[in-house]
Amino acid sequence: MGNDRDLIITAIENTIVLKKNILADQGLITAVARIADSITAAFTNNRKVLLCGNGGSAADAQHLAAEFSGRFYIDRKPLDAEALHVNTSYLTAVGNDYSFDEIFARLVMAKGRKGDILIGISTSGNSANVVKALETAKNLEMTTVGFTGSKIGLMDAHCDHLVKIPSSDTPRIQEAHIVIGHIICELVEKKLFGARA
Secondary structure, eight states: OHHHHHHHHHHHHHHHHHHHHHHHOHHHHHHHHHHHHHHHHHHHTTOOEEEEOSTHHHHHHHHHHHHHHTOSSSOOOOOOEEETTOOHHHHHHHHHHTOGGGHHHHHHHHHOOTTOEEEEEOSSSOOHHHHHHHHHHHHTTOEEEEEEOSSOOGGGGGOSEEEEOSOOOHHHHHHHHHHHHHHHHHHHHHHHHOOOO
């Protein structure tokens, strides 16, 4: 029981330290504000937000898509946002017939248009299917956003905006990604629909 308690306390302390490091990173704060502005502009111009990631990052992509397309704080019209992994028949067909590396890029090719946003989420920054999707989005003149960790990754070169969480600990990075994602959702909703009551 004592060791469990120590692990719990250490994990909570580590996430608090990371959040304080994020608060102190003015470049990261500025990047978050710019991402919110880009997404707001896209929605204002009837464009969409596509999101992709693997594993826990896929769950985060789906979570944030739901916040945009459903609601966050305000009861308002839905916003066009979609996580690219939710069609399992598509994923298994393309993964089998082409390659797992192609699963997101092919959907970006099908759905993406100039002025749309692609948010790629990868804690390592090196997920091949996310990198390929970002490359494809850049070729389509979409705005590309990366959520990743502190290490330099392959996706960095393909992102107009980067949220680089100052950590190499995957669970802590994912926790921070969803905090930043929620903040972006709140900012976008406020800019488009006004402050919540």
